[in-house]
Amino acid sequence: MNDFTNREATVARKYFPLLFETDFVRRNNSPINAALNYGYSILLSTVNQEVVSNGYLTYIGIHHHSEENMFNLSSDLMEPFRPVIDYWVAGQKFYELTPDVKYGLVELLSLEIIFNGKKMLLKNAISEYVRNCLNFLSGNSSKMNIEVGFTNEVPSYAINDNV
Numbered sequence: 001m002n003d004f005t006n007r008e009a010t011v012a013r014k015y016f017p018l019l020f021e022t023d024f025v026r027r028n029n030s031p032i033n034a035a036l037n038y039g040y041s042i043l044l045s046t047v048n049q050e051v052v053s054n055g056y057l058t059y060i061g062i063h064h065h066s067e068e069n070m071f072n073l074s075s076d077l078m079e080p081f082r083p084v085i086d087y088w089v090a091g092q093k094f095y096e097l098t099p100d101v102k103y104g105l106v107e108l109l110s111l112e113i114i115f116n117g118k119k120m121l122l123k124n125a126i127s128e129y130v131r132n133c134l135n136f137l138s139g140n141s142s143k144m145n146i147e148v149g150f151t152n153e154v155p156s157y158a159i160n161d162n163v
Contacts, residue, residue: 003100019086019147020090026056031096031097034096034097035089035092035094035097035101036086036089038101038105039085039088039089040085042085042105042106042108043078043081043082043084044074044078045125046078046109046123047074047078047126048074050126050127050130051073051130051134052076054075054127054130056092056134060156077129077130079148081122081125081129083110083148084108084111084113084148085145089105089149092104094121100161108122109122112151113125113148113149113150114148114151115128115147115148116128117147119151125148129146132144132145
């Protein structure tokens with residue numbers, strides 16, 4: 001990555017303890033980290049599917065460019081949606097990564113969010129976002145807008161009832 005000042009890690013060291021607990025460490029083997037990783041992998045695979053279905057390669061990224069990561073571009077593109085996973089995991093009480101927790105994370109793709117001023121399902125927002133990004137990166141569009149937010153009325157089944 002091109003984060004020579006290590007800003008991403010500095011922010012993460014402050015962000016995750018505020019979201020979870022003061023002694024939270026992102027790299028330990030806790031159930032919270034397992035759920036975050038599982039949720040991020042769902043986002044990554046959803047973005048991968050969109051990148052590939054639009055005829056692009058996943059391994060040539062913008063900021064991510066590790067030879068060991070076959071999904072560098074998707075790793076870059078999934079970033080605006082990571083807080084959806086963070087928010088859901090932070091709102092749950094669980095002590096292990098059970099099938100119910102995994103199901104709840106998969107169901108987040110059906111969560112209604114606001115993307116660029118429109119209500120839509122997370123899965124559809126990711127599709128539109130990836131297409132917009134690829135059009136911008138390939139020079140077919142001269143500008144891009146990315147605004148992601150939660151609706152004021154989040155259905156309880158989308159956030160709370162899965163675990």
